[in-house]
Every structure is written in structure tokens, then in C-alpha cells.
Amino acid sequence: MQWQGYFRKDGRKGIRNYILVVYLVECAHHVAREIASQFREDTVQLIGFAGCYPNEYADRMMNALCTHPNVGGVLLVSLGCESFKRERLEENIRASGRPVHTVVIQEAGGTKKTITEGLSWLQESIPVVAAVSRVRMTVDELIVGTICGGSDATSGMTANPAVGRAFNKLVASKGIAIFEETGEMIGLEDIMSSRAVNPELAAVLKASVEKAARYYTLMGHGSFAPGNAEGGLTTIEEKSMGAYCKSGDSPISGLIKPGDRPTKPGLYLMDVVPDGDPKFGFPNINDNVEIAEMIASGCHTILFTTGRGSVVGSAISPVIKICANPQTYQRMSDDMDINAGAVLTGRTTIDEVGDDIFESILLVAAGRKTCSEELGHQEFILTYKTFTPIGPACLPA
Amino acid sequence: MAKLIKLHPLDNVLIVVEEIAAGERLLINDSMVYIPDAIAIGHKVAEVFIEAGDKIIKYGVSIGSATTKIAIGMHVHLHNMKSDYIPTYTIEKSFRETND
Numbered sequence: 001m002q003w004q005g006y007f008r009k010d011g012r013k014g015i016r017n018y019i020l021v022v023y024l025v026e027c028a029h030h031v032a033r034e035i036a037s038q039f040r041e042d043t044v045q046l047i048g049f050a051g052c053y054p055n056e057y058a059d060r061m062m063n064a065l066c067t068h069p070n071v072g073g074v075l076l077v078s079l080g081c082e083s084f085k086r087e088r089l090e091e092n093i094r095a096s097g098r099p100v101h102t103v104v105i106q107e108a109g110g111t112k113k114t115i116t117e118g119l120s121w122l123q124e125s126i127p128v129v130a131a132v133s134r135v136r137m138t139v140d141e142l143i144v145g146t147i148c149g150g151s152d153a154t155s156g157m158t159a160n161p162a163v164g165r166a167f168n169k170l171v172a173s174k175g176i177a178i179f180e181e182t183g184e185m186i187g188l189e190d191i192m193s194s195r196a197v198n199p200e201l202a203a204v205l206k207a208s209v210e211k212a213a214r215y216y217t218l219m220g221h222g223s224f225a226p227g228n229a230e231g232g233l234t235t236i237e238e239k240s241m242g243a244y245c246k247s248g249d250s251p252i253s254g255l256i257k258p259g260d261r262p263t264k265p266g267l268y269l270m271d272v273v274p275d276g277d278p279k280f281g282f283p284n285i286n287d288n289v290e291i292a293e294m295i296a297s298g299c300h301t302i303l304f305t306t307g308r309g310s311v312v313g314s315a316i317s318p319v320i321k322i323c324a325n326p327q328t329y330q331r332m333s334d335d336m337d338i339n340a341g342a343v344l345t346g347r348t349t350i351d352e353v354g355d356d357i358f359e360s361i362l363l364v365a366a367g368r369k370t371c372s373e374e375l376g377h378q379e380f381i382l383t384y385k386t387f388t389p390i391g392p393a394c395l396p397a
Numbered sequence: 398m399a400k401l402i403k404l405h406p407l408d409n410v411l412i413v414v415e416e417i418a419a420g421e422r423l424l425i426n427d428s429m430v431y432i433p434d435a436i437a438i439g440h441k442v443a444e445v446f447i448e449a450g451d452k453i454i455k456y457g458v459s460i461g462s463a464t465t466k467i468a469i470g471m472h473v474h475l476h477n478m479k480s481d482y483i484p485t486y487t488i489e490k491s492f493r494e495t496n497d
Contacts, residue, residue, distance in 0.1 A: 153439045187482040232439035235480035238460035245456045344414045
């Protein structure tokens with residue numbers, strides 16, 4: 001299957017063509033929202049960073065997000081005195097060939113004047129971005145991420161193994177698949193590292209789970225609760241496998257951190273747990289933090305498995321929601337793209353759901369809207385974090 | 398409908414997807430098997446005879462070892478299997494290293 005993607009001047013290809021309105025501190029949020037809300041969410045989307053103090057991670061994430069292949073142009077909204085390096089961000093976006101403009105509230109003369117200036121730039125730029133060249137795109141050019149949220153006992157029985165099957169097909173088709181959450185892989189250090197393409201990467205994968213175990217222990221998180229055993233889980237390995245099986249069976253080609261881009265086809269682990277001692281609190285305060293991190297690493301779309309029933313989508317990249325629990329699906333079917341819970345009612349198998357997910361990825365890439373897109377979801381959050389760069393063993397040679 | 402599903406072709410346990418009553422007979426590997434215990438949804442049942450010390454395979458990987466012989470159709474849980482996981486990291490050790 002092939003479809004028409006959006007060709008960016010930096011050579012990358014997108015499956016959506018959004019203009020972002022980006023606030024660079026919470027103080028500019030309202031003005032940015034007022035500007036963005038004048039347009040439909042399938043044209044203009046709002047993202048931003050709330051913090052006033054500098055953070056290397058947030059800076060890197062924002063640069064990656066504003067030059068994401070699904071993004072065609074960017075309006076930056078600055079208060080003026082925040083520490084975000086807006087000139088460098090604007091230069092990088094411009095260097096990527098995208099239309100970009102910065103409005104500075106303190107320089108423009110306040111709320112009203114900034115909104116007027118922002119709106120007029122957007123009105124000029126929307127037709128320019130809409131006229132971007134279309135280009136043939138195929139599955140081997142796709143980057144797909146997966147996460148789970150609002151999990152229950154069914155997640156590890158239906159939706160997660162089915163995503164693993166879809167990831168097997170994606171990797172076999174020379175696409176790129178990204179999975180994450182090393183905090184949910186405790187007990188699987190050896191199982192996971194045995195899938196690495198070389199011994200150096202195996203050591204890196206193992207160390208990433210040990211780092212997560214240490215971080216979570218310092219944050220006061222336990223791993224295996226009595227309720228897990230009541231639900232039929234016997235060991236920590238088994239519990240962790242319920243989430244980890246989303247990665248499928250392919251060899252693991254590399255380890256990336258948020259904002260790093262995989263270099264070759266294959267399956268990648270994203271290490272989302274900050275380096276060093278806990279500094280800014282929980283590694284990820286909610287599911288959308290992880291979604292934004294996978295998008296910053298180039299994901300065109302995200303597979304989101306849920307048992308209890310999450311409704312979130314995301315700015316920039318469409319989220320395909322896969323519901324693990326048949327009762328949740330019945331209650332919340334408007335929000336769910338795929339009913340993996342049908343495995344439990346005997347109407348389908350894990351392999352068939354895996355095929356449905358893979359087909360869904362292609363249809364969404366070709367332009368079909370996901371449920372969360374139809375409903376206007378465009379959640380976004382970017383927080384403070386600290387990372388050290390990945391080492392030479394992390395990416396395939 | 399089937400009350401048991403197999404998550405991965407390599408597995409030696411099946412997962413209960415509809416509650417099983419004590420004394421039920423279910424089709425496992427083409428033969429009718431007597432299930433002595435009531436087993437709840439999400440729990441594991443042996444698909445083959447498992448020797449003490451054998452790995453329990455679910456999701457295609459080892460999730461621990463059998464501590465006793467397990468017959469086909471038996472509930473597999475805390476009473477007949479254990480974790481093989483030995484954490485390589487302990488928080489106490491790390492604090493010692495940092496504080497020395």
C-alpha cells in the first residue's frame with residue numbers, strides 16, 4: 001500500500017500537515033490559545049512549554065516537535081522575558097524550510113495587538129502550508145510508537161500482545177517501531193537484553209531497566225502488589241511482560257532517549273526515565289508526556305492500548321486507541337479505534353487484532369481520522385527533565 | 398466459546414478468559430481435560446505436563462519456574478511456581494556507595 005504524504009524541505013515526509021501555535025511560557029498561553037482557537041484543529045494546533053526557567057531537555061524537545069514531519073509551519077508566541085531560546089528555535093525551524101514567525105507580547109504591545117499580529121500571519125501562512133508538495137509514501141517510511149495507559153487485567157491479555165503482532169509486521173516491512181517505559185520492564189532485564197542486536201546494546205538495555213528500578217524506588221514506587229496476584233499474575237516477570245509484550249518478537253535495534261531519531265529500520269526502546277538523581281519529580285506525570293516524547297523522536301502515529309478506557313489523543317500525531325476490555329469498549333466505543341477485547345468474547349484472535357492494528361496504521365497514515373482526531377483531542381504537555389546523551393552503542397551501525 | 402486462550406505459540410500455559418468452575422471438562426490440545434479447581438479470569442492453566450524446575454512460558458518467554466510437577470489443566474500460580482528474578486540492583490547498596 002502507498003499513499004500521498006507531505007514532503008518537507010528537510011527531506012522528511014509527514015502524514016498530517018498542521019500549523020503549530022507554540023507558547024514559550026505559561027504567561028503566553030492565553031494569547032496563543034486565543035490565536036489558535038480561531039481555526040479548526042485539523043489545521044492549527046496549540047502546544048507549549050509552561051516553564052520560565054531554562055531546561056535543555058525541553059529546548060531539545062521543542063526543536064524536535066516544531067520540525068516534526070507532520071508540522072508544516074510554526075507561530076511562536078513569547079511573552080518576552082522568559083528564558084526559552086526563541087531566536088535559536090525560530091532559526092532552526094526556518095532552516096528546516098518551514099514558514100515560521102515569532103510574536104513577542106511585550107514588544108507587540110500586549111494581548112490584543114499580539115493576537116491581531118498572530119492571526120494575520122496565520123491567515124497568510126495557511127494557504128502556503130496547504131500548498132506543500134505531496135509525495136508518495138510507503139510503510140517503510142513510517143515511525144510508529146506505542147504506549148499503554150489506564151491499564152487493567154485485560155491489557156496484557158488482548159491489546160498489548162496484539163500491538164506486539166502489529167509491531168512484528170511493521171518491523172518486517174522495514175518500518176520503525178518504538179516502545180518505552182523501562183519502569184514496567186523490571187524483571188525482564190535478561191529477557192530484553194537477549195533480544196539486542198549486539199552485546200554492547202544488550203548491556204545498555206539492561207542498564208536502562210536498572211536505572212528505572214533505582215529511580216522508581218527512590219520515588220517510593222513498589223512493583224508487585226497483592227492485587228496483581230489476585231488477578232492471576234504470579235511473578236514480577238509476568239506482570240512486566242504484560243506491558244512489554246507490546247514490543248513483539250523482533251530483535252531490538254537500538255535505544256533512544258526523547259528527541260533522538262532512530263537511524264535505521266527496526267525496533268527501538270525509548271528510555272524515558274531521567275538520568276541522575278530524581279530532580280523534577282516523577283519521570284512522567286501522565287500518558288501525554290510519553291506520547292509527546294515519542295512524537296519528538298519522529299513518530300507519525302501512536303498506538304495507545306487501554307483497558308479502563310483513556311480518551312486522550314495528541315497534538316501533531318494521530319493516536320490510535322486499542323481497547324483491551326470488551327465492557328469498556330461497549331461503554332466508550334466512540335473513543336476507541338480498535339476493539340481488542342473481542343478476543344475475550346471469542347469473536348476474534350490476537351493475530352487478527354494485530355492485523356487490524358497494522359491496517360489501521362496504514363489507513364491513518366493515508367489520512368483517515370482516528371477517533372480522538374474526530375473528537376478534537378489534541379492534548380499536549382512538556383515538562384522539566386534531565387537526560388545525558390545516548391552513547392555510541394545505542395544506535396545501529 | 399473457548400474459555401482459554403494461548404497468548405504466544407511457544408507458551409506452555411493458557412489464560413482463562415471466562416471463569417472456570419471446579420470439576421469442569423475443557424478441551425486442551427485436542428483432549429478433554431478435567432479441571433479440578435475453580436479458576437478466575439486472567440489466571441493460568443497448564444497446557445502440557447510441566448516438570449518441577451521447568452520454565453513457565455507465557456508471552457513466549459520464561460516468567461518463572463515450576464516448583465513441583467504440574468499436570469495438564471492444573472491452575473498455575475503461587476503454589477506451584479516461583480519467580481527466577483534476582484534484582485541486580487538494591488537501593489541500600491546504592492545509598493552505601495554514594496555515601497561512602
